[in-house]
Amino acid sequence: MTKNMEHQFSMLVREIRKEYVGNGPKEITTKFNGAWAISEMRGNLTNVEKFMIHSEQGKQMVHETRTRFVKEIYKKPEVLLKFENLMGAKVLRLFSDINIEEDIAMTVFVFDQPIEGK
Structure with missing residues (x-):
């Protein structure tokens, strides 16, 4: 059952x-651990962003913009509600970052109760 929920979470x-x-990312893998949902995403960058990261200034700009923008998305009540309805738990906080060189992003959702095994 957990694998199915992890897959549904990744699709969301x-x-x-x-x-x-x-x-969207080309690949997403989500794992549940206690009250955490950890999503690893590969293949996030657009063609324009890939072009921009050829300079240090471009790397910094893409990293900062992506990180801030993603955090803003997850502040929206309608977005959080989708995750809360799926998991039957409230999202308390979120951590997000991207490694520009490897094109790998990680987002950790922290819920108010254990979700592992759902």
């Missing part, structure tokens, strides 16, 4: 990223 992450960013 993809749907939200597509809706707000314009494209």
Whole structure:
């Protein structure tokens, strides 16, 4: 049952990223651990962003913009509600970062109760 929920969670992450960013990651893997949902996303950058990261200034700009933008998306009550309805738990906080060189992003959702085993 957990694998199915992890897959559903990953699909929800993809749907939200597509809706707000314009494209979703090529690969998403989500694992539940206690009250945490940890989503690893590969293949996040657009062609324009890939071009921009050829300079240090471009890397910094893409990293800062992506990180801030993703955090803003997850502040929206309607977005949080989708995750809370799926998991039957309230999202308390979120941590997000991206490694520009490897094109890997990680988002950790912290819920108010254990979600592992759901």
